[in-house]
Amino acid sequence: MDIIYILINEAMPGYAKIGKTSASLEQRIRELSTSTSIPLPFTCFYACTVKNAAFVEHQLHDAFNNNRVNPRREFFQIAPERVVAALKLAEIENITPQNDLIEAQEDKDAHKEALEKRGRFNFEMAGIPLGAEIYFSRDETKKAKVVDLHSTKSIEFNGEVTSLSLSAQKILGYKYGVAGTDYWMYDGETLDERRSRMENGIEYSNKEVEAAGDEYMQLQADIERGK
Incomplete structure (x- = not known):
């Protein structure tokens, strides 16, 4: 296969x-x-x-x-x-x-250290306010609320205060650590995308957003034709 x-x-x-x-x-x-x-x-x-x-x-x-x-x-x-x-x-x-x-x-130790370094994220750096709602990329019905702008345990998910990474790992069912910022989203971007964009001072225009949407729709059509 x-x-x-x-x-x-x-x-x-x-x-x-x-x-x-x-x-x-x-x-x-x-x-x-x-x-x-x-x-x-x-x-x-x-x-x-x-x-x-x-x-x-x-x-x-x-x-x-x-x-x-x-x-x-x-x-x-x-x-x-x-x-x-x-x-x-x-x-x-x-x-x-x-x-x-x-x-x-x-390799396990080196990977874990690198993952922890990349995972250092806070909502203030990404311009996301306290009380904001974020959602999981692969299931938008799974939502969490921002309860702390700086702490590692910064979100409330399913009634529990937890971290982005632990909650993502739990949802995915993986037995190894993941970077939660790769999976949790806010306003159409993964948190990692948003952090990188804001660190680089990039702002998207309405035309760029529309063009990206058109490109994705064309990709959908092309792949569907080839299935």
Whole structure:
């Protein structure tokens, strides 16, 4: 069965690798992670089986071409959750690993440290007020309220004060830590996207928002035709 995967690497925050394989997903990740030229192993952000991996991969690469770092590489400077939203149009089965695939303890420790550093987020830096409502990217019925602008445990979810990362991990059912800012959203952006945008002083115009919406609708149509 053909597989499309989205990989991330905490040594390269802000980038996602979009690829395909007809072999074992775990084997493919292991192959990519064994290179001594990268400081940290890859982790699987999302993976699913599809009917025609070559077609779906090509459509994704084409749709996000403006975010592609190098035309000879499969790396894109984009929030991985954006790719997931498009990939779900062609998905047959979600096969994202529920368990941690990082094997060496040294790699586990280094990955955890990098994840914790990237996870340092507060709502004030992102211009999100106390009491604001955020929602989960893959299920917008799952909502949380901002109860603290600076603390690690900054949201109330299902009646419990918790952190962005712990709540995201619980919803996803993973047995390993994740960056909650990749999954929780506010005003149409993941929190990680919003943080990066505001740190870079970027503001979107109405025309840019409309153009992005039109591009996504075209991608939906293209993938649906190829299913």
